[in-house]
Amino acid sequence: RKSIQKRLWELTHAPKTEHIRYGGEFGKAFKDDPEGTYPRIPTPENILVMVAGGIGLYSMVMPNWGGAGHSNSAVSVKVESDFFCAIPGQ
Numbered sequence: 001r002k003s004i005q006k007r008l009w010e011l012t013h014a015p016k017t018e019h020i021r022y023g024g025e026f027g028k029a030f031k032d033d034p035e036g037t038y039p040r041i042p043t044p045e046n047i048l049v050m051v052a053g054g055i056g057l058y059s060m061v062m063p064n065w066g067g068a069g070h071s072n073s074a075v076s077v078k079v080e081s082d083f084f085c086a087i088p089g090q
Helices: 002-011 016-022 024-030
Strands: 013-015 037-039
Touching (some): 013 016, 016 024, 016 037
């Protein structure tokens, strides 16, 4: 899980020049130091990696609740049940 978080975080880095050009007021933060990249997500730990379901129709990606930082906390509880559903097409 940690290696997945780290790799996803690495992929979120963007050139500071893009942020300066397209970021409006937020882009001004990089005007004094326009070289290199910045992470769009502060740390790898800010990326929640979870496993649920299975392959095909039973998999998904779930984005966060918005495009900016927030104070939502991830809460997880293991759920076990004996419920089954029919597999489509079988």
